[in-house]
Amino acid sequence: MSARARSIWGWGYEDSAIGPAEAAAAAPGVEALFGFPAQAPEEAVPFAEADVPAPQAQPPDGELGAICSTERRDRALHARGSSYLDTIRAFRGHYPHPPDFVARPANEGQVEALLEWAGAGRVAVIPYGGGTSVVGGVEPDVPDGYNGTCSLDLGALDRVVEVDGISRAALIEAGAAGPRLEEQLAAQGMTMRFYPQSFECSTLGGWIATRAGGHFATRATHVDDLVESVRAITPAGAWESRRLPGSGAGPSPDRMLLGSEGTLGVITRAWVRVQPRPEHRAGRSVRFPDFAAGVEASRELAQSGLDPANCRLIDELEAQQTGSGDGSSALLVLGFESTDAPVEHDLARALEVCASHGGQWDEPSGEAGAAGAWREAFLRMPYLRDMLVQLGVMADTFETAITWERFPAFHEQVAGAVRDALGEPCRVTCRFTHLYPDGPAPYYTVIVPARRGDEVAQWHEMKEAAGMAILAAGGTITHHHAVGRDHRPWYDEQRPEPFAAALGAAKRELDPAGILNPGVLVG
Known part of the structure; x- marks a missing residue:
């Protein structure tokens, strides 16, 4: 069965999208719902006419290059997330910051090799799960001083590797999207029971990297509450926390990766808490x-x-x-x-x-x-x-x-x-x-x-x-959408300055070349 095609300008999949005819038919109902009339229906700029800047850098040669794509549509799909800003620009045919190439590693070794290559050549690497960020978290809009941009798509790492039915936990690769993850768990009588609104397309790695909020309105509100341990590949080496039900041994290594938004390392797998389906x-x-x-x-x-x-x-x-x-x-x-x-x-x-x-x-x-x-x-x-x-x-x-x-x-x-x-x-x-x-x-x-x-x-x-x-008024700039690029000004104001300095020091230690998702959280 062929893979479903993602919408080039909107949310989700082309076969579920609302087309121009259906939109036009819905127009009369807009005023009843919102108190103002719809405007004349418009169609998206055809992708063939869209402005997708040509790549300015080439992917690596050899075996590593074989997992990379410079195809125009591929780069456009990885140029944006799923916010209104992302959507309206794509609808108008504007993709201002496409990556120079998209890499799809099939294993951790390829992730490690790509980070080493990118560090040596000062190429920015933006980890990419399902492209559902609504805060500019996956847009390759990086500061000056980089020789290229790579969108690192983890979609091939999508397996439930192991299920521990006694402890009710599962080892799952970071690129597993919600439906794929639940399908594999269901085969073993388990569920993660974590359903963000982006569930259709978002991935476990993305949930962890953004501290996503899920199904439960109380108690286990964030993915944090379901994470048992995390493994990530950083430019400084592999990072893997010990699998434990809880620990009081100093600051939590998992807590540093939770919400790190791809700036400290590439999350590749995690042990998460699962349960039987509720009866x-x-x-x-x-x-x-x-x-x-x-x-x-x-x-x-x-x-x-x-x-x-x-x-x-x-x-x-x-x-x-x-x-x-x-x-x-x-x-x-x-x-x-x-x-x-x-x-x-x-x-x-x-x-x-x-x-x-x-x-x-x-x-x-x-x-x-x-x-x-x-x-x-x-x-x-x-x-x-x-x-x-x-x-x-x-x-x-x-x-x-x-x-x-x-x-x-x-x-x-x-x-x-x-x-x-x-x-x-x-x-x-x-x-x-x-x-x-x-x-x-x-x-x-x-x-x-x-x-x-x-x-x-x-x-x-x-x-x-x-x-x-x-x-x-005293609130937080985000509860579960993350910071990304869009919320960065208010995040800088919200966080304590000593914490910002500590986070910057961690970034320099783990990512000395500063290649991981530059412009997000720190730097």
């Missing part, structure tokens, strides 16, 4: 009279010790936009799951909490209910974003985290700053993706008519307003 599930969709009531219920649930697997609060507008509500109520998608015991008692207690804050719910009706509608919209959202691009609508997201006592003022300040920057009509919706006893992780969606021909500047205005407001 017991129970959930409800709870309506609240307003978002504030849902916030209070969410806080009490997060502090109750019940630890629901799903506890995602969606404001009134987002509930309407996703077809899971009529716009009059906020919605809490609540769910519990277990591998070995019924969870109805936990759900009943959680519903008592919701009722005390004005929550109401109907008896479950399978996937056809509000939770099912939201789930389907959640999985389809990246493709729907591409449809809106064709209709002249800018749709982008940003996320953060803040403590509970500061959230009300934070929410008003951040959403207001974005609306002020973009002007009317502009919709800023909010949902909670993850909850902690001390605070939520708010996730914002921005919907506004695109300034056609000036979308890049419009996006920068939104990003600047959001970043400045988030830090001014």
